[in-house]
Amino acid sequence: MGCTCNSSDKEKLFCSGVLVDNRPGAVLPPQDAWEKKKGGYVIIECPQRIPCNPCATSCPTGAVVPFVDINDVPAIDYDKCTGCALCVAKCPGLACFVVDLTYGADEAVIKLPYELEPKPVKGARVKCLNRVGDEVSDGEVFAVTEPLKDHTTVVSVVIPKKLVGEIRAIKVVC
Numbered sequence: 001m002g003c004t005c006n007s008s009d010k011e012k013l014f015c016s017g018v019l020v021d022n023r024p025g026a027v028l029p030p031q032d033a034w035e036k037k038k039g040g041y042v043i044i045e046c047p048q049r050i051p052c053n054p055c056a057t058s059c060p061t062g063a064v065v066p067f068v069d070i071n072d073v074p075a076i077d078y079d080k081c082t083g084c085a086l087c088v089a090k091c092p093g094l095a096c097f098v099v100d101l102t103y104g105a106d107e108a109v110i111k112l113p114y115e116l117e118p119k120p121v122k123g124a125r126v127k128c129l130n131r132v133g134d135e136v137s138d139g140e141v142f143a144v145t146e147p148l149k150d151h152t153t154v155v156s157v158v159i160p161k162k163l164v165g166e167i168r169a170i171k172v173v174c
C-alpha cells in the first residue's frame with residue numbers, strides 16, 4: 001500500500017519512519033573521534049521505546065549495547081563500532097546509518113539502507129533526500145553491498161559533508 005501520510009503527519013515523521021529532526025535520544029558519535037574514524041560510525045535515530053532489537057542482535061562487536069529489555073532504546077559503545085553497517089541492513093525501521101567523515105575535506109560517505117528497485121549501481125548519480133523527502137543535493141554511489149545476503153542493500157553515497165545531519169535517503173534517477 002502506498003503512503004497514507006497527510007501533510008501534517010509528514011511534518012512529524014517521514015513516511016519511511018525516518019525522524020524529521022535530530023531529536024533528543026537519537027544516538028550520535030563523539031565529534032572528535034568521528035572526524036578521524038575511517039569507515040565511519042553508526043548513527044541510530046530510534047529514540048522511542050518499541051519492542052524491537054535487531055540492531056543489537058546483529059551487531060558483531062557489541063557496539064550496540066545488548067538490550068536488557070526488548071523495548072530498550074539503542075545505546076552505542078563507540079569504542080566498539082567498526083562502521084560495518086550490518087545494523088543498517090538489519091534495522092526494520094530504517095533508523096541506522098553509518099557516516100564516514102574522513103572521505104574528503106568537503107565530502108562524506110553515508111551508508112544507508114535501500115529496499116527499492118531498481119538498485120543503484122556504483123558510480124551512479126542519485127538524488128539525496130532529507131527526512132521529509134525533499135531533494136537537498138546530488139550524490140554519487142560509492143558502493144552497493146548486501147551485507148547479510150538477504151536482499152537488503154546498503155548503499156554508500158558520497159554527499160556534501162555539511163549535509164550529514166540531514167540526508168537520510170536517496171532516490172535513484174533512471
Ligand code: SF4
Nearest residue numbers: 059081082084085087
Ligand atoms: S556499524 Fe557495525 S559495529 Fe557499528 S553498531 Fe552497526 S553493526 Fe555494530
Ligand code: SF4
Nearest residue numbers: 046052054055091093
Ligand atoms: S533495529 Fe532499528 S527500529 Fe529496532 S530498535 Fe534497533 S534502531 Fe530501533
